[in-house]
Amino acid sequence: MLKTYDYPEFTYRRSADQASGAVRRHPVIVVGGGPVGLSAAIDLAVQGVPVVVLNEGRTVSVGSRAVCYAKRALEIWDRLGCAGPMVDKGVIWKTGKLFRRDREIYRFDLLPEDGHKMPAFINLQQYYLEEFLVRRAGEAGVEIRWREKVTAVEPADDHVRLTVETPQGSYALEADWLIAADGARSFSRRALGLEFKGQVFNDRFLIADVVMKADFPPERWFWFDPPFHPRQSTLLHMQADNVWRIDFQLGPNADPEEEKKPERVIPRLRAMLGEDTEFDLEWVSVYTFQCRRLDKFRHGRVLFAGDSAHQVSPFGARGANSGVQDTDNLVWKLKAVIEGKAPEALLDSYDTERVYAADENLLNSTRSTDFITPKSEASRAFRDAALDLAEKHPFARRLVNSGRLSLPATYANSPLNTPDEDEFEGAMAPGRPAADAPVEIGGRPGWLLNLLGSSFKLLCFGAAPGVLEVDGVTVTPLLSGRDFEDTEGLAMQRYDGKPGTVYLIRPDQHVAARWRAYDEAKLRAAVNRALAR
Amino acid sequence: MKLNTEPNIERPDDFYEALIELHRGLSEEQSRQLNARLILLLANHIGDMQVLSEAMAAAKEAPA
Numbered sequence: 001m002l003k004t005y006d007y008p009e010f011t012y013r014r015s016a017d018q019a020s021g022a023v024r025r026h027p028v029i030v031v032g033g034g035p036v037g038l039s040a041a042i043d044l045a046v047q048g049v050p051v052v053v054l055n056e057g058r059t060v061s062v063g064s065r066a067v068c069y070a071k072r073a074l075e076i077w078d079r080l081g082c083a084g085p086m087v088d089k090g091v092i093w094k095t096g097k098l099f100r101r102d103r104e105i106y107r108f109d110l111l112p113e114d115g116h117k118m119p120a121f122i123n124l125q126q127y128y129l130e131e132f133l134v135r136r137a138g139e140a141g142v143e144i145r146w147r148e149k150v151t152a153v154e155p156a157d158d159h160v161r162l163t164v165e166t167p168q169g170s171y172a173l174e175a176d177w178l179i180a181a182d183g184a185r186s187f188s189r190r191a192l193g194l195e196f197k198g199q200v201f202n203d204r205f206l207i208a209d210v211v212m213k214a215d216f217p218p219e220r221w222f223w224f225d226p227p228f229h230p231r232q233s234t235l236l237h238m239q240a241d242n243v244w245r246i247d248f249q250l251g252p253n254a255d256p257e258e259e260k261k262p263e264r265v266i267p268r269l270r271a272m273l274g275e276d277t278e279f280d281l282e283w284v285s286v287y288t289f290q291c292r293r294l295d296k297f298r299h300g301r302v303l304f305a306g307d308s309a310h311q312v313s314p315f316g317a318r319g320a321n322s323g324v325q326d327t328d329n330l331v332w333k334l335k336a337v338i339e340g341k342a343p344e345a346l347l348d349s350y351d352t353e354r355v356y357a358a359d360e361n362l363l364n365s366t367r368s369t370d371f372i373t374p375k376s377e378a379s380r381a382f383r384d385a386a387l388d389l390a391e392k393h394p395f396a397r398r399l400v401n402s403g404r405l406s407l408p409a410t411y412a413n414s415p416l417n418t419p420d421e422d423e424f425e426g427a428m429a430p431g432r433p434a435a436d437a438p439v440e441i442g443g444r445p446g447w448l449l450n451l452l453g454s455s456f457k458l459l460c461f462g463a464a465p466g467v468l469e470v471d472g473v474t475v476t477p478l479l480s481g482r483d484f485e486d487t488e489g490l491a492m493q494r495y496d497g498k499p500g501t502v503y504l505i506r507p508d509q510h511v512a513a514r515w516r517a518y519d520e521a522k523l524r525a526a527v528n529r530a531l532a533r
Numbered sequence: 534m535k536l537n538t539e540p541n542i543e544r545p546d547d548f549y550e551a552l553i554e555l556h557r558g559l560s561e562e563q564s565r566q567l568n569a570r571l572i573l574l575l576a577n578h579i580g581d582m583q584v585l586s587e588a589m590a591a592a593k594e595a596p597a
Binding site: 377381382384385386388389393395396399 | 566569570573574
């Protein structure tokens, strides 16, 4: 057990379903109680869809694992009402340094732009993150069934049947929809016999969490070929409670069991931190990774999200961050389908949009991996050449790839988008996640994304129509100067909000359509299109 | 074709000599590193991805 963290123990309680002896049907069941499964469940519950989570564990994440959470994931958790404690507990960072051998070769700043509620990144041990999610799930009315392990998944046309093993025997239950968030080794995926295709990497990496009082700043530090770990790379991140994450590349031939032993780990840390630094070893793990994904994330009534659907290398923090974006994309669609407001075809757009995002993440993380662990002499020569040139020549810094840090995907070619017919400046094209901006709401400081919430909004500059009902779906206008004050002019600037401009924003806060002048018929068509109806 | 493969260097013999001179006394490994740096510098100067792609394709063509 850890020195800085007491694991909560969650107990199995025999559910009413199991006690009844009958096979009960639920609208949605989530398999897996990690960050992705819990986020899906909270989102559903907050939006009024009853949900049960089956979690085979009895506590939160063992080990700090994911650590880096990016701005977009934090914005999603803020929408779900639980980003506050994460940001408070986490270490906020946005800058980094890159070292080669014993020299700093350059620095970077991920978010030079102010006026966003959420920081570029926080570092937080995954057990804290899950603890906050479990707490929020409880408040939102999610039923988490601890120590319940799924042992059979049987898909049917209009439901999925599950068998669940508990400390008091097995029972069966059914779901109209199953969200499979059961991780990289997903049982659901295997139960459906689905192929998980991609690339295997042989390099092993050692992660050590170390407790120490150190005066390193809260930055991402990455070393190529450092004196304390020659010919390999090392990564340092600060976490909460004076815990530091250190990641050592070990090469393909390392023995994972040997490398985990304190007598192997501690000399590595001594070499890096110096003889005089006092530290305690908190947690150690050795990992390899793969870059692969399912062909499709929707299989009838089973919807795969997070690592069960796609697995990336850790460089770039694209695992948990993209998994949460999966649920952000999925939940509003599932709700619309369950409520009969959209056809099932809307769920196929989950597949289209998130497969696109997964490919972007896979591409980025594979490229980072190839830079960090070159696979041929030529590849190593160009890697070294880029590093040789980077200190003096700015262009080469753009070639150095120690991880391209997670940014949300823009669903530029999504069938849900209404293509632009007017001229716009700036980044807020259809498919793009809506940019935040500081605003005043009723005389108080607030944020634009909090106003967008979890339903269709029409963001208006200049003038706004009334609330619009489109076949059971409400589109609420948000007019700058009436519903909020754009005190710093940043909403106008980021959305190129010339008078008359309106943006249709989806419930997951992605732009669906935009026009230079409001036209009710066009808006109705765009809403229908965004719902695949 | 955007890649210029017509003669473009005013004094080709001077250039060629400088290129060979650059590698004088270097080990194979040092030469490989130098070439890699040179390619990256030149590629950045060119900048145009189409020209770069055409150059890569032309370089890869098997000699007749």
